Amino acid sequence: MANPIEILPVEGIGEVVPGDDVAELLWDTIAAGPYVLQDGDILVITHKIVSKAEGRIIEVASDEEYRAVIESEAAAIIRRRGDLVIAQTKHGFICANAGVDRSNIDGDRVVLLPERPDRSAATIRTRLEAASGATLAVIISDTFGRPWRRGLTDVAIGVAGMAPIEDLRGTTDMHGRMLEVSEIAIVDEVAGAADLAMGKSTGIPAAIVRGMAWTSSPGRAGDLVRPASEDMFR
Amino acid sequence: MANPIEILPVEGIGEVVPGDDVAELLWDTIAAGPYVLQDGDILVITHKIVSKAEGRIIEVASDEEYRAVIESEAAAIIRRRGDLVIAQTKHGFICANAGVDRSNIDGDRVVLLPERPDRSAATIRTRLEAASGATLAVIISDTFGRPWRRGLTDVAIGVAGMAPIEDLRGTTDMHGRMLEVSEIAIVDEVAGAADLAMGKSTGIPAAIVRGMAWTSSPGRAGDLVRPASEDMFR
Numbered sequence: 001m002a003n004p005i006e007i008l009p010v011e012g013i014g015e016v017v018p019g020d021d022v023a024e025l026l027w028d029t030i031a032a033g034p035y036v037l038q039d040g041d042i043l044v045i046t047h048k049i050v051s052k053a054e055g056r057i058i059e060v061a062s063d064e065e066y067r068a069v070i071e072s073e074a075a076a077i078i079r080r081r082g083d084l085v086i087a088q089t090k091h092g093f094i095c096a097n098a099g100v101d102r103s104n105i106d107g108d109r110v111v112l113l114p115e116r117p118d119r120s121a122a123t124i125r126t127r128l129e130a131a132s133g134a135t136l137a138v139i140i141s142d143t144f145g146r147p148w149r150r151g152l153t154d155v156a157i158g159v160a161g162m163a164p165i166e167d168l169r170g171t172t173d174m175h176g177r178m179l180e181v182s183e184i185a186i187v188d189e190v191a192g193a194a195d196l197a198m199g200k201s202t203g204i205p206a207a208i209v210r211g212m213a214w215t216s217s218p219g220r221a222g223d224l225v226r227p228a229s230e231d232m233f234r
Numbered sequence: 235m236a237n238p239i240e241i242l243p244v245e246g247i248g249e250v251v252p253g254d255d256v257a258e259l260l261w262d263t264i265a266a267g268p269y270v271l272q273d274g275d276i277l278v279i280t281h282k283i284v285s286k287a288e289g290r291i292i293e294v295a296s297d298e299e300y301r302a303v304i305e306s307e308a309a310a311i312i313r314r315r316g317d318l319v320i321a322q323t324k325h326g327f328i329c330a331n332a333g334v335d336r337s338n339i340d341g342d343r344v345v346l347l348p349e350r351p352d353r354s355a356a357t358i359r360t361r362l363e364a365a366s367g368a369t370l371a372v373i374i375s376d377t378f379g380r381p382w383r384r385g386l387t388d389v390a391i392g393v394a395g396m397a398p399i400e401d402l403r404g405t406t407d408m409h410g411r412m413l414e415v416s417e418i419a420i421v422d423e424v425a426g427a428a429d430l431a432m433g434k435s436t437g438i439p440a441a442i443v444r445g446m447a448w449t450s451s452p453g454r455a456g457d458l459v460r461p462a463s464e465d466m467f468r
Binding site: 002003004005006007008009079081086093094143147148149151153154155164165183184185186188190192193197204209212223224225231232233234 | 239245385419422423
């Protein structure tokens with residue numbers, strides 16, 4: 001029988017400031033809460049607390065300065081309409097404002113994406129595996145829009161410990177027919193699932209996804225970036 | 235304290251054929267399984283069994299006939315590269331092959347999207363609410379690709395009972411600052427979460443998502459279609 005999957009909110013992390021040790025904060029918060037990390041758990045962390053801990057915060061005194069930060073974070077501008085900029089970040093992700101975010105931060109400061117989110121995820125994973133003794137995966141998430149469909153969803157921008165894509169190519173369905181739909185961006189589905197337990201304004205910056213089968217791998221959210229040569233929508 | 239969310243696989247639905255009553259099949263399957271439908275449950279159903287029950291199956295004798303079916307299902311062709319067609323369906327969704335799918339179906343037949351997936355979802359919801367006495371939402375899902383990011387994720391193509399988008403505009407974060415990231419496509423995150431329990435080749439065509447707060451509404455996946463005038467990527 002297939003197992004149920006659980007999404008467990010990690011509550012009680014206070015305000016994170018530059019220099020904080022996110023792995024330690026997460027460990028202490030989980031230890032103080034009702035859940036114990038188990039083998040196979042995926043810890044999904046909103047990038048905001050990682051960025052803040054890493055000091056990826058910039059003061060902006062005006063809209064002009066805000067726009068200048070976006071330009072400096074962008075590797076390429078994909079589209080521009082009015083104040084809205086769709087840009088490719090230096091990591092390769094394509095999103096609004098090159099990932100520079102004004103919400104969920106006090107005063108006139110903006111939060112940038114972590115400089116190397118895959119590395120941040122790997123560091124947190126190593127620390128939490130050592131502390132818990134459990135085999136874990138870690139996903140760092142952000143909230144992205146997408147073409148064609150209204151609304152935003154959470155996706156993975158950093159991954160450690162698990163394959164970001166479940167490649168079902170070469171496997172067959174229950175009729176023995178080769179599967180056409182075959183490369184599932186499993187970490188994006190996990191990031192979105194975790195968001196259901198995190199919400200946007202409730203102060204729950206992480207969730208544990210438990211009970212899911214996943215493929216062990218160093219992991220790299222960078223692998224989710226579709227090469228420009230394969231992309232029909234740039 | 236925030237509640238955990240559970241994703242419960244609905245197992246044991248056999249092969250679905252035209253004329254089957256999907257609501258009854260789902261009800262019987264859930265009744266035979268370990269879970270009882272509860273107030274607030276969201277039932278996510280892969281469109282494949284809905285389409286099959288509704289007779290949305292066409293025999294194709296050749297690749298040419300397959301391509302002809304795609305053309306007839308498409309309201310507009312968005313991009314074409316080699317054999318790959320990105321098309322807008324008559325519902326407004328933009329996806330590969332106008333949603334015409336060759337996998338998970340026996341012989342030389344293809345499965346089309348339900349003609350009116352929101353109506354299909356509403357019918358299933360009404361029936362299951364009557365049978366269970368519980369207040370439910372229903373989502374019909376499909377697996378779509380997207381620009382810029384590799385891999386596919388499940389999204390909602392039919393919705394009944396819940397608001398497809400959680401509109402957080404006008405709400406503030408914990409610093410009292412207006413949220414910028416504000417329109418969350420919650421039903422797409424739920425569809426992706428359910429896929430984690432369903433897999434692609436395991437014969438689990440539905441899952442119950444339990445423990446999530448959602449906004450009651452007639453619901454309409456059609457509301458997820460971004461109007462062409464607002465879309466920068468067509």
